[in-house]
Amino acid sequence: MSLTPARKFKSSRQRDLILQILRSTKSHPSAAWIFEEARKHLPSISLGTVYRNLAMLKEEGRIRELSVGKGIGLFDGDLRNHDHIRCLVCGRVEDVPPSAQSFSYSQVEGAVGYRVHWHSLEYFGVCPGCETAAANE
Amino acid sequence: MSLTPARKFKSSRQRDLILQILRSTKSHPSAAWIFEEARKHLPSISLGTVYRNLAMLKEEGRIRELSVGKGIGLFDGDLRNHDHIRCLVCGRVEDVPPSAQSFSYSQVEGAVGYRVHWHSLEYFGVCPGCETAAANE
DNA sequence: CCATAAATTAATAACGATTATTATTTTTGA
DNA sequence: TCAAAAATAATAATCGTTATTAATTTATGG
Secondary structure (H helix, E strand, O other): OOOOOOOOOOOOHHHHHHHHHHHOOOOOOEHHHHHHHHHHHOOOOOHHHHHHHHHHHHHHOOOEEOOOOOOOOEEEOOOOOOEEEEEOOOOOEEEEOOOOOOOOHHHHHHHHOOEEEEEEEEEEEEOHHHHHHHHOO | OOOOOOOOOOOOHHHHHHHHHHHOOOOOOEHHHHHHHHHHHOOOOOHHHHHHHHHHHHHHOOOEEOOOOOOOOEEEOOOOOOEEEEEOOOOOEEEEOOOOOOOOHHHHHHHHOOEEEEEEEEEEEEOHHHHHHHHOO
16 A cells, blocks of 8 residues: 555654544544644644644554545544545535445556556535435525 | 536636636646646736636536545546546546446445435556656666 | 663644635626 | 626635754663
8 A cells, every 4th residue: 555665653642642533533534623632632732743643644554544525634544445425515524335346456457557556436425414404495 | 416506607718718728638737737828828817717717617517626636636628437547656647447337326325325426436556657667766 | 770862742934725805807788 | 888797817815734943752772
């Protein structure tokens, strides 16, 4: 998954906390949200530290960053194979069970000449709450 | 594809030019690149105008914005169904013929309760050029 | 256990992409 | 042709993220 050889990081209280926060939510939080959560336990933590540690955790493969949409970065502590869906109205992101179909990387490799490492499948739609809200307008 | 009723836009030389530029390239350019191209024909055009018109064209469904990665916005004048692959080394984005498999929206709708409008499938890998460069290190 | 070197931190400045503002110009249609 | 509405260029402002730096924390080897 990583293209560069693994670096070894010195552990820190801050990084442990960030990982714990990410693992304890089913949501897909932004750096800002994680920062707010982290301050509750470590009031002196700074936002830059959150960003830096998220990048490190990602590099280690202990978390993932969503590739949904082009907006702000969202992170995911769940490493199990799954897809995502984003609500076009409120922006909420939720997990989708992985599609049953197998993606033929070799077929794509044949078509475009790239070596394929992974893929990302995302759905866009309207969540139940926003659907209801739209109906009651 | 759009959730709000269609707005009617007043036409403009600038918007026509931007659409023409997007349709005449197979690449997936950024607003900044389109801006540079546009100045060649309309030296007084401003970057804000490019951004605004890209948003309008997108709203009209005449262009698409890629959902690949979280970085800068990339646009696509090709409305035909296709997927994308991004090079993890150089960032280049290329078209991939659409996967043969049919995605079961109703299955996803059943699983998460959303109404699904569309999906996006992206591959990540290493392009031939970067693969060769890595081999010669 | 202590000393040293190296990595990490908090604070904050800087950055880059995008959006908002506003006075002026262009387009539309009666 | 004329007035109203929308689009433009120029530029300021915003926002998410990254870079800088002096101080602190962590790893380790004696």
